Amino acid sequence: MRRAVTTDLRHCDILIVGGGIVGIFSAISAAEAGARVVVIDAGLPAGTNANAGSLHVQMQSRLLRLFPELAVNVEASLPLYLEAVALWVQLDAQFGGFELVQNGGLMVAESQAQLRFLESKARREAQLGLTVDVLDRRDLDRIADYLGPNIVGAQICREEGKLNPLIANRKLRARAFELGAQLVTAKVTSIEARQDQVRVVAGQSYTTDQVIIAAAWASGDLCRMAGKDLPTKWEPLQMNITEPAAYSLEHLIQHAERPITLKQFQSGQIVIGGGWPAQYDPESPVPEVLEESLIGNVALAGNLVPAIRNLRVLRNWAGLNTTTDGKSVIGRLTGTERVVVAIPGDAGYTLGPLVGQAAAAIALGRKPQFDTTPFTPARFR
Template identity: 55%
Template sequence: MARPDLLVVGGGITGQCAALSAARAGARVALVDLGLNAGSTANAGSLHVQMQSRFLRLNPHLAENLESSLPLYLSAVKAWEALDAELGGVELTREGGLMLAESEAQLAFLEEKAERERAKGLDVEILGHNALHRMAPWLSEEVIGAELCRDEGKLNPLVANRKMRAALERAGVEIRRDRITALEDGAAPSALGTRRHSAGQILLATAWGTSALLAGTAVHVPTPPEPLHMNITEAGAYEIHHLVQHAERPITLKQFRSGQVVIGGGWEARLSEGAGAPGIRKESLLGNVALAARIAPGIGGLRVLRTWAGYNTPVDGKATIGPLEAASRIHLALPGDAGYTLGPVVGQSAAALALGAEGPIDAAPYSPARWRG
């Protein structure tokens, strides 16, 4: 492929979905990626919809951005459901998400949060002790209630990543291995790596690599990586159907259909000095798993098999979708937190804008305009 209509930079879920939707729409598409592991390929497969207490706690100044993005999360889950059907199953389930409370104060916080989310169209409900424990008998008695968000779910990212790759191949997307270090905008934009990649349009799905690539343009997006710790246990009976979080403590806990319990939730990992994956901190491993065991004593018979870490890119808690400026042929596709959940809808929307087609959502609120100047 000499000069593709669209060059996607970044082979995580966002870039893959951008490339797939563009190719399905008839464009000639190339995707360039270095193939190193840390972002989407390190993901654990949560489908978030309700506002994550982790984000609210770490970034209280961005709560408004997160709240205004809630409709995007609903669209994102729909995009994943369509993808699940299209790819032939990625073990996606939408059995809902639980955010747990261990005190009256936490429950009150959840009630207020649920009210705000309901106003944005989310299907949420507050559960008392008995209803909750009927639904989740593996929980600790200390958990007195929860917010149930029926829109949430999970999927198996290993299956999704594998099937996505096969779908890209079938759709005729050319995969190139390169590290892009600079961009040239204009009538014939190019991405520069070990070679020059020219295209009709360029779409950046480059997460924490974005701000460096945009140096020298008028767009300044802060994209510091947030290294996060994850743990996985050996398999148990499939009993944890929900995506589980906590109103105040940093945890996500879910179980794959294949039985392994994945424990994460925003515990810090160590930023890698080179291009490799982030490192593990013992405090995070111990703290994260001990917290999981306290909330869900039912997992206590399983052993932890592996830990790993990946990068989240929270930006400002709100997606960035669209061209750098009106005439630019360089486009951004940045989910802004929860990259795996938002990746498909953000990638598809940015690709549609780049090709002048109609996208799945109105992307105007997510314009890069807020980063200019």
């Protein structure tokens, strides 16, 4: 990308496949520890470039509804989300601000049945250390009087927040460059893990002591190149952003039953998403926005916050999310000494820096800052 790859960088200490939030933060962590780092990215439609900047902590109802079989794994991962958001807060201070606001996330209910669902969800989440409450409409009006008349109450998760990913991505990439990490645009087509080193082919051949596979949905294919199976799937999702309005939405807003995330950037623009499907043909460069998703998504947003109904949608876009089994995948690929996998679980942008940091620690032979045993790739044997 910016710097030419010098011949000596054909051999590095750590080669990272994937330049999304996980790969870039792995690069920062490894380079800060003194490693010579190369990041190779194919320029595919990364979630990192498409994401909405929601800092998720509570379980998303979208996931519980669409993938109920993953609920156990997501619930078991909740303490990781607390650590992940704490790391984002620290990075926001360290890098001079990503427009991060941590005023809590509201998951709104439109019926008493939905409110009861939120009450039972909140009880389970409180046991796992989240700061959650269920608010009735009167309490809600004190903090979010902009919500529509259908809303009867909401769960609030105080640790949730939002940031501007365009700013965060730019600043973190700049930090990786500053630390000497080399970024190469190319597609990795072969990974051969040998006893003494790993050989990676991406247009040209590289050798490295350690590889970190941080290629989201494509990680499964890359792991197969290294001789192991890992189930990763892509999920094309789309987003919308409106023209600016006076800043008034302090919270991240979700719904107890329907797919939506809704928030306001400091620019005043409203970002609307939350898992509405786009369409993807792997032969095309990017996923395509679907009209029915666009209409359904913004109509729901206008229903929840009537004051935004008259705003024009300025832009919409789509990107690839990744699903595995609901939990992050962090650790050495089974039976290898030199290949580390780093795939964040659901809400992967929130988890990205934490997962990247842990992967770098493992590749450096250090102890990660949290116990990564539950996230080992070995569980897919």
